[in-house]
Amino acid sequence: MRIAVLTSGGDAPGMNAAVRAVTRTAIYKGMEVMGVKKGFAGLMTGEFKKMCSRDVGSILSLGGTILLTARAPEFSSEEGINRALASLKKYQIDALVVIGGNGSQRGSNDLHKKGFPVVGIASTIDNDVYGTHSTIGFDTALNNAVGAIDKIRDTATSHQRVFVVEVMGRDRGILALHCGIAVGADCIVIPERSFNINQISEKIKGNFELGKKHFIVVLAEGAAKAEKFADALQLVSGIHASISVLGYLQRGGNPTFQDRFLATNFGVNSVQLIEQKKFGYIVGVQNNHVVHIPMEDVATNIKPIDENLFELQKYLCI
Amino acid sequence: MRIAVLTSGGDAPGMNAAVRAVTRTAIYKGMEVMGVKKGFAGLMTGEFKKMCSRDVGSILSLGGTILLTARAPEFSSEEGINRALASLKKYQIDALVVIGGNGSQRGSNDLHKKGFPVVGIASTIDNDVYGTHSTIGFDTALNNAVGAIDKIRDTATSHQRVFVVEVMGRDRGILALHCGIAVGADCIVIPERSFNINQISEKIKGNFELGKKHFIVVLAEGAAKAEKFADALQLVSGIHASISVLGYLQRGGNPTFQDRFLATNFGVNSVQLIEQKKFGYIVGVQNNHVVHIPMEDVATNIKPIDENLFELQKYLCI
Amino acid sequence: MRIAVLTSGGDAPGMNAAVRAVTRTAIYKGMEVMGVKKGFAGLMTGEFKKMCSRDVGSILSLGGTILLTARAPEFSSEEGINRALASLKKYQIDALVVIGGNGSQRGSNDLHKKGFPVVGIASTIDNDVYGTHSTIGFDTALNNAVGAIDKIRDTATSHQRVFVVEVMGRDRGILALHCGIAVGADCIVIPERSFNINQISEKIKGNFELGKKHFIVVLAEGAAKAEKFADALQLVSGIHASISVLGYLQRGGNPTFQDRFLATNFGVNSVQLIEQKKFGYIVGVQNNHVVHIPMEDVATNIKPIDENLFELQKYLCI
């Protein structure tokens, strides 16, 4: 039996740990493993490379992905999928493991619907994949963001200043919401909820009157850009806010324990799924157990946010 | 209403985040909060101090515990408990929150059985509290250990050497097992399972023949001391191993996202329990939801290890 | 004898270590110490607070400044200086230690020229103070920037992308230049040197042809804003670059060894200067020895950049 593995979409810390787990588990079970370079782009152009146990030595602790990743808009077309299927046939691949987030798993589903045996592994720093409590990369991204905001807080406190910190999350505020709780943000703004700049202005004034030395807004990029938000705050209330856009540093770096652990579990489990010929599922986690979510469900459902976290925050910013 | 809060047993990163959440949530709900210094020792000697919102400002990200902790063997005696009850009466405390691990929560249970309203919060780097998937401090300790072993691996690889790394865990191997998976340990030794030094010697030789450049044993201190283990290895097989005892650095440092998040949730929840007059429970987490475990269950049950993790490891060390 | 100490201008990691060293050394030598809150602003409004040994316990490892800092444009006026002198007289201060960068030390010089005994300590993440090889905060800021760019490189490599990373440095490129060498930047752009976008475009193409998987530009904010730079690159060459503005996270966080060590040496030395009644000097470092730079020299000279570093970089980006 011969399987292929690829990483797709935005890179996420822990992807390498998943590639290692897939590769070694498959070899342990007597399969051959091919790595596909550059995600679906390399699947279409046929960039395959044989993977041995030593090829994945010491990648467990590295950020990014040794298999590389790339955008591949052509893949969503009928022609793109056919080119991919042709490559998979040419290299005599019996099953494919796709490590990536929502967009990538839609691609997995397209291949699956064409009848090709595919297993997905939920990996994205956004943690927005339906049906799984967490995804590979989320914990590292959170810790990166928390570490950066801890540093910014030193300056905010020293200068008794308002800071607007923009974190990743084009469509969703899951990262912003969790990160905001963990840094003790005074205000969390996410796309899933409207915000009122007047109320925020009142809260800022109130907090400084309480003797707090800083006011930190954690803002998901999808809710508003930091610069725009700060401009509005200035206009409405005359309050000046410094801004910081965390950007790409959130997605890199050595994966945390959680992401290595999740990635290792997901990787081993995906090969077990292949052994059992159970295809068309995304490997995720629920209740601390690995679960298998039908690709169709992932493609058609939206992961809800945990509304209770707003309740929590209310108690803490006093 | 007036509540008291204390931290007890070994310090764990995130204890301060829990103290902050307890304090602010209680104040938000109109309660008064007293901090007890030095755990049960200070409870007996009456070291109480009023806590305001500002007293817990900027402690969210600090390791250790601002309330201090201490050993208090006298507390297990009838007399000790009575002295504690007298202090609680003197300071007119209506309910007590105890942040700590197994030993500390046995103390909580003793007070509870005497009829005093107590709520516990599961906090220990060992993660050995029955009924909760995780405890405050475990994730930070794991990341500390993983970070240290990543560094040691640089030397192990550069010198093509065997390393025996001793991690915390006097009675239990939960930390060693998780940490071993996340660093790609070639061998994990824990108190819950016997080990065979001859088999380990064979595995070492086999791995170097496979072209691996290092062999890392992660050893829970309760299974064997690193020095003894290395001596036995030398005796049995003539293989020299370097040793490293990680020790106390595992328990300190800024808490990770997970520990801040858990601590904040636990802290808020413990005050809600008090509001509901639901006493005699430990606040923990199951299936990503906060749960309440009867103190009696915690005192009388042992948390099992996840045997599947050994299965995982088998596939990965090739 | 009674001295006062303040921190001024942008906060820098290690300022607290300097405050601790000033405070304890002065107390050791029998002086009284007053801390001035919010820099020159607090000097004018008289925000003084007595400092004891315990007040500076465990601040050695904290970023920011416990004495706070603030902008104080009024201080540059005759009236502002007179208000400051009045406060110093009111609190019976015999000498003042000013911890800060170029702008702050111009303020020190103003007080000095009015005859007040002042000693300065060179502290700014920009390392642009004339006459000293390094300043408190520079090493931590560099390590913060290097750590962030290491993470960004994971993504740059995984996506085979061009990245433009904007680092601090409104007027000077000293931080960008050093940081660029340490991260292996393919191109460093600083205000002190003109750049040619066409040449950079050619270099980008050349590097990818050599098989390099990323191209990283480290850009001092004073040379160009990252967004503008990326737009120009797109226009001239059609090459798309991702951007990252590191911003405030560079100035915060626990100080590194170097900054704690420098701050401790500078702090002790500033009190020795006061003992010797040697005023009007900035404490800095040359040839690994503490030096005293006349305030007038600092105010009137510009620190040169090390041109050899460009020579270095030439060899390394191949």
Added chain:
Amino acid sequence: MRIAVLTSGGDAPGMNAAVRAVTRTAIYKGMEVMGVKKGFAGLMTGEFKKMCSRDVGSILSLGGTILLTARAPEFSSEEGINRALASLKKYQIDALVVIGGNGSQRGSNDLHKKGFPVVGIASTIDNDVYGTHSTIGFDTALNNAVGAIDKIRDTATSHQRVFVVEVMGRDRGILALHCGIAVGADCIVIPERSFNINQISEKIKGNFELGKKHFIVVLAEGAAKAEKFADALQLVSGIHASISVLGYLQRGGNPTFQDRFLATNFGVNSVQLIEQKKFGYIVGVQNNHVVHIPMEDVATNIKPIDENLFELQKYLCI
């Protein structure tokens, strides 16, 4: 022209950065570069490998050494040196760069005295090479130690305890002394100075009376083993101390800015020395400029410690 490069002795963070700088600078200047595996051991057995620009891509930020290192006691014999010379002849090497500490540079000197063109690069976490202010690896080791002791201090403070922390330094206390200053150690014990356990006991008692919450001894392993030291303290004064042996984690991990910067400068400079046919020197740093120290001087002189640092410490532990 063809040069060879090797790393020898204990691995040090930044060695890879030096290998990269040597390799790329030499290639830039039209030389061929061979990497020697496992230090002098590989030099004797002829483990040479051609190095290209891409081979040293992305190693700048990695700890350890990709060229590996090993003990080679045979090298000190006449026969060992002759075997090494034979390998160098066989591979037609015109000059050799040796990256390592005192012991390794004695080996360089042996080759040099035999007439082979050698250049050394000072690299050891001990910073005990005569004639250079710093060595590659020292700054990272210091920051590793400082970071670990910061964590231990959380526990020391929370438990109001005495801690004895043993840091690396078999013969010298340079690392212990610098590290002790930067963590605010209450007592620093190094091999170059005798210590009095009675005086230390008195100081411990005095400090706790002053209201300090911990007492931290930083101990160079060459002065006493932590366990022995703690036993003596217990015996003499009845004071219990917890111990921590930092060990190998000090030598690993991603190099800091300083070590990357130093390594890059040293690497480029060593190739310039070869170009100028200036052999028999170790590349080091003095007064922030690269210097060349005759190998004979390094072999016959001992680097002094900075006695002033003890003076500093006196003021700070109050």
